[in-house]
Amino acid sequence: MKFAHIADVHLGTRRETPYLYDGFLNFIDYMELHPVDMIFITGDLFDHVPTKEDIMFVDTQLARLPKTDILYVTGECDYLARDSVLWNYEFVSRMYLLNCEEIHNHVPEGERAERNSYAEGIMDSLHFAKYNVDVYGICQYSAQNERNDFDSVYARNLRAVNIFLGHGGSARVCPFDVEDFGGKNFGYIGLGHKHQYLAFEKQHVYYPGSLEPINEDETGEHGFIYGYIDKQLTSVKFVPIAMRRFEEKKEEKAEFDYELLQELNRENAFGKCLQTFDQKQTEQAQMAKKKYADGMLASLQELTGKQALSTYTPTQVAEAWAEQQSQLKAGLQSLQQEIAANEQEQAELEEKLLACPDQTGTTNVLHEDIGKLQFDLSKLEFEDQQVDKKYSRRRLGFVLWIDTPLAIVLSLLVTVGMIDVFFMQAWETWFWLVTSLIGFEIAFTIIGFCVYNMTKKLRKKLFGTEIPVETHARLQSQIRLLESKIHDLQLEESSRFLDQKNYDENSWRMKEVQKQYQQLLEKSEVILSVLDVNANKIVKE
Incomplete structure (x- = not known):
């Protein structure tokens, strides 16, 4: 969409x-x-x-x-x-x-x-x-x-x-x-x-x-x-698509006087490192010197809150030096640990996802299994709804089997009685006979219902016919079992989607951490090396 x-x-x-x-x-x-x-x-x-x-x-x-x-x-x-x-x-x-x-x-x-x-x-x-x-x-x-x-x-x-x-x-x-x-x-x-x-x-x-x-x-x-x-x-x-745009006003910053910085720090390690860069008069060495000096000045200003170069003392430079070194080493170590943890988590998630075919796009087994179980569940629910109806139909058939002979006799008597009444005028006898047969019909119907209801266990023993209550219990047990399976599969399906989501989020997080690590490495390539009094290495590179 x-x-x-x-x-x-x-x-x-x-x-x-x-x-x-x-x-x-x-x-x-x-x-x-x-x-x-x-x-x-x-x-x-x-x-x-x-x-x-x-x-x-x-x-x-x-x-x-x-x-x-x-x-x-x-x-x-x-x-x-x-x-x-x-x-x-x-x-x-x-x-x-x-x-x-x-x-x-x-x-x-x-x-x-x-x-x-x-x-x-x-x-x-x-x-x-x-x-x-x-x-x-x-x-x-x-x-x-x-x-x-x-x-x-x-x-x-x-x-x-x-x-x-x-x-x-x-x-x-x-x-x-x-x-x-x-x-x-x-x-x-x-x-x-x-x-x-x-x-x-x-x-x-x-x-x-x-x-x-x-x-x-x-x-x-x-x-x-x-x-x-x-x-x-x-x-x-x-x-x-905006038709207007406002630009941020940028304030021009005055460039540092690197010569004055070097002169003021001639006697400390910071100034000596700057002098080391000057020993080789190449463009690359001067760029490395400028990058190192900019980084150190930013640290000094952040530590001391002072802008003027003349206010920096050798002690403040040493403090800034040690603080910068400690922060960079701690930052690099922390990021390395985070990258290692992310890589391990990524490997576990990748292994878990590869074991799930539906997450790789080849098939959707879980979804098919859930669909099949839901179809079976609907069949069981329909069968459960039909149990009482089947029992009622069988009971009615049994009662009709008992009542049918009486109904035939009653219909014959009614027919014959109508003829007798018409020719012989025997109204009372015919009325008494028909009333008796109707009474027998009603009595046998009630008896048939009672007998059928009271012989559930006997029919089960002789013919294997299930008792409705037991059938309901069996079907309900199967329904609950299927519902439990469907619920478990749906949870598993959801968890796999969450695994994919966690995998994507972890990939994004790992990229961000690696990006930070690279940025810190770029910063440390100049500053840490010089702080370890290894400026010659930078000049040679």
């Missing part, structure tokens, strides 16, 4: 912020050229509680996308107030306002999403059968919300693609920790409130930022998120 994700559009007074409206229209134009299945709007679509005219403008523009479902949650600016017109507005587009009691849009009944049974409280959840997608969402109901509404949210249906939409991430608007979303089984978590693009790939948490920069402080690229998601894959990219 392809999707686009926007937030923090902040449409307000068109006269005052025409560029924000132009940015929104630019996004709709882009969607017409590059259609998606769903659009997520995660709050602050407006910079105020919207009026009917505001909603009509947005709804009219979104109606230009007749095949795209739009999911909308409100933020702290366009919050869902009690008297908001959003509650009962009839959208002409395929807009779904989450947390609204009823769905008001023009999507045909056969295509419309259904509200899940586990939608409760402030959390809404819709199921889109066409894509097998469950979308969860929480709206903001006030301009300030200092509680963490996302804490208790987790995906309920592991067979569907699960997506969560919300708005928050600051002390005054739904504060939360990104780590809280770990293990909640969402394939994509789309949020609003931050005006810059942010991606926490490990937790699948994404902020698209605002479509257009709201003010000059919001520098860099702005746009929306374009993505694809299914059960096995989530692919996300940022699309910068």
Whole structure:
């Protein structure tokens, strides 16, 4: 399923912020050229509680996308107030306002999403059968919300693609920790409130930022998120389409006077190391000298808080030297240990995944086994429902077997009696005889039912016929056994998906640690070597 994700559009007074409206229209134009299945709007679509005219403008523009479902949650600016017109507005587009009691849009009944049974409280959840997608969402109901509404949210249906939409991430608007979303089984978590693009790939948490920069402080690229998601894959990219861009003002830093630095530290080890670089007059040696001096100066300034070169004493240089050496060695050792632990965990997960064919894409054995067991379960449940019906049919057959001779005699007597009555006028005799036979018929019917019910054990012993209670007990035992097997297989299936997820997360974490390790190595190649009074080695290289 392809999707686009926007937030923090902040449409307000068109006269005052025409560029924000132009940015929104630019996004709709882009969607017409590059259609998606769903659009997520995660709050602050407006910079105020919207009026009917505001909603009509947005709804009219979104109606230009007749095949795209739009999911909308409100933020702290366009919050869902009690008297908001959003509650009962009839959208002409395929807009779904989450947390609204009823769905008001023009999507045909056969295509419309259904509200899940586990939608409760402030959390809404819709199921889109066409894509097998469950979308969860929480709206903001006030301009300030200092509680963490996302804490208790987790995906309920592991067979569907699960997506969560919300708005928050600051002390005054739904504060939360990104780590809280770990293990909640969402394939994509789309949020609003931050005006810059942010991606926490490990937790699948994404902020698209605002479509257009709201003010000059919001520098860099702005746009929306374009993505694809299914059960096995989530692919996300940022699309910068903002028509305005503000650049951060960079302050020019004065270059260090390396000659003065060397002169001031002539007598200590730091200055002697700088002199070692000068012994070989090559461009490479001078670059190494500059890199080493920059690193040491940064450490000195961080340690002492002093900027002027003349204020550094040999003692301060020695302290900075020792501190830098200790930090680098400790950092390298810590990262090496973390890389080793990650590699071991990665190997275990890889071995576990290779033992699961369904995770390598060759087959889906677990899913097939669950399907077979569920079919067997439905057969047993049907058989259990038919036990009493079969028993009733057999009992009725037994009673009819007893009553049939009497019924034949009774029908004959009624026929003969009618003739006798017609010719001989023997009304009383005929009435008494017929009444007696009907009484016998009723008595034999009752006796037949009683005899059949009282001879259950005898019939079982003679003919092997099961007693209904025992049949129910046997079938219920088999049903519970199958349900237990299905539950175990579903848990195993879920655990394998979690194993794959842990494998992916561990791969990402290991890449990050290795990247940090390489960066620290680059830093240590110059600084540590010189700190160990091995500057000659650097000069030769």
